[in-house]
Amino acid sequence: MTVHNLYIFDRNGNCLYYNEWNRKKQAGISKEEEFKLMYGMLFSIRSFVSKMSPLDMKEGFLSFQTSKYRLHYYETPSGLKFVMNTDLSVTNARDTLQHIYSNLYVEFIVKNPVCASTQTLESELFSSRLDAFIRALPYYSPRAA
Amino acid sequence: MSRQSNRATDSKKMNSELFTLTYGALVTQLCKDYENDEEVNKQLDKMGYNIGVRLIEDFLARSSIGRCQDFRETADVIAKVAFKMYLGITPSVTNWSPAGDEFSLILENNPLVDFVELPDNHSALIYSNLLCGVLRGALEMVQMAVDVKFAQDTLRGDSVTEIRMKFIKRIEENLPAGDDQHIYIASVGLNAS
Numbered sequence A: 001m002t003v004h005n006l007y008i009f010d011r012n013g014n015c016l017y018y019n020e021w022n023r024k025k026q027a028g029i030s031k032e033e034e035f036k037l038m039y040g041m042l043f044s045i046r047s048f049v050s051k052m053s054p055l056d057m058k059e060g061f062l063s064f065q066t067s068k069y070r071l072h073y074y075e076t077p078s079g080l081k082f083v084m085n086t087d088l089s090v091t092n093a094r095d096t097l098q099h100i101y102s103n104l105y106v107e108f109i110v111k112n113p114v115c116a117s118t119q120t121l122e123s124e125l126f127s128s129r130l131d132a133f134i135r136a137l138p139y140y141s142p143r144a145a
Numbered sequence B: 001m002s003r004q005s006n007r008a009t010d011s012k013k014m015n016s017e018l019f020t021l022t023y024g025a026l027v028t029q030l031c032k033d034y035e036n037d038e039e040v041n042k043q044l045d046k047m048g049y050n051i052g053v054r055l056i057e058d059f060l061a062r063s064s065i066g067r068c069q070d071f072r073e074t075a076d077v078i079a080k081v082a083f084k085m086y087l088g089i090t091p092s093v094t095n096w097s098p099a100g101d102e103f104s105l106i107l108e109n110n111p112l113v114d115f116v117e118l119p120d121n122h123s124a125l126i127y128s129n130l131l132c133g134v135l136r137g138a139l140e141m142v143q144m145a146v147d148v149k150f151a152q153d154t155l156r157g158d159s160v161t162e163i164r165m166k167f168i169k170r171i172e173e174n175l176p177a178g179d180d181q182h183i184y185i186a187s188v189g190l191n192a193s
Helices: A031-052 A094-110 A124-135 B016-033 B037-063 B071-087 B130-141 B181-192
Strands: A003-009 A015-020 A063-065 A070-075 A081-086 B092-094 B102-107 B144-152 B161-170
Touching: A003 A031, A003 A094, A003 A124, A015 A031, A015 A124, A031 A081, A070 A094, A081 A094, A094 A124, A094 B037, B016 B037, B037 B071, B037 B130, B071 B092, B071 B102, B071 B130, B130 B144, B130 B161
Parallel strands: none
Antiparallel strands: A003 A015, A003 A081, A063 A070, A070 A081, B092 B102, B102 B161, B144 B161
């Protein structure tokens, strides 16, 4: 049980925030390229999912898994994208991502008048609260995985 | 726009008179700072816009409302949820255009103008124009371009306050363009192979 990393993208594809916790292997490309690759993948998988859907749906893409990790995705109607990679034992992280949005992002970024949410977030308060929140998650455990 | 920092209890309400008077002070100051009413209207709209683009996040987080399916649903959410949440009133939604892309919000009672009388030399002032900016900014953040303006105002002798909203277009989301396009495309390729 563990959390690997977390990305927050704005609706233009800028990575506003990135942090990692128990990530043992890097992608082997620069962080900037990694963010773009991630955003591009999300963009295409989202449009793929909605095009292929046999029924109308409100929320399309929620997560995918590989043999080693699961990627959880949450998008707000305003286009913010929260992406969290965990190991396979975490089946649903929707509430977690929603909590990050409404109790951390909105409280510490949106309501902070000096925080412009169009570039990389530089709020210490937000980073430390988020880090504390992730570390306190029931499925956060640095020794496992 | 009563701000509630403690969402768990949701009991912290702002005194509405203080709010009304604060807004009054703001408009008064703008009238002093700018030469004519048109300029003040423009500033109010701009300030509202900047409030709206942030307020929408608070609204979405607090109401946990998903994306609206059509403009009618949007109108209902604005009137019944948003106005209720931030101004404590529920305007009625009427006067739909035949194409369904335009409607009016009728405010029986506008809390912003509780103690207000417009002096004669400010006949062109749209006192509550901030609201138009808020609505425009907030909807822009959920991919909707709208035109918002006051059609009637009790301050100017009309019997009700009417905000007219017109849907312009959906703002489509695109991949960021530029030299890095190939990186995004690469991921599309990875995805397909």
